[in-house]
Amino acid sequence: MRILVLNGPNLNLLGRREPDVYGDVSLKGLAAELMLRAPEDVELTFKQSNHEGDLIDALHDAFDYEGVILNAGAYTHTSIAIRDAISAIAAPVVEVHISNVHARETFRHESKLAAVCIGVITGFGLTSYTLAMHALIEHWRNRHD
Incomplete structure (x- = not known):
């Protein structure tokens, strides 16, 4: 099983940017x-970009992946183009956030992406x-057993 782990803007600064929020x-x-933590039969590919078009x-x-883990960063709250890109692919997408976006500023409470993802994991x-990753593995197994 192949999973793409796709990170958006400012996530290249993890470890240095607001460590009280992001670790x-x-x-x-x-x-x-x-x-x-990945099982042996899971291949992970990691990509990060600060540019919306690169994420799209x-x-x-x-299309060559069985799943996508997507942290679109602030684009989560603004990008209809990324939403449309998610809708255009067959691979299931899980939206992730490091912080609990619902406990932060109100503009972070709305996701433009969640409705076209199979799930959202936030705040852990x-x-x-x-x-x-484990959710995607289970989702894939349930569809292929």
Whole structure:
């Protein structure tokens, strides 16, 4: 099973940006930790971009994946284009957030993406990614058993 882990704007600053909100682990550290937690039959590919079009291109290229873990960052709350890209692909997408967006500023409470994702995991720190990975694995197994 192949899963794309796609991170949006400012997530390249993990470990340095607002560690009280996002923690002190870098994006590379997150990738390493997630790879350690992945079952042997799961292949993870990691991509990050601060540019909306690059994220859309990565989603368009996700036809070869059985699932996508997407942290679109602030684009979650604004991007109809990313929403449309999610709708255009067959791979199921889980929206993730490190912080609990519902406990933060009100503009973060609305997701433009959630309705076209199979689920949303928010507020569990970097564990949100692990939970999303396991959710995608179970979703895939339930569809292929």
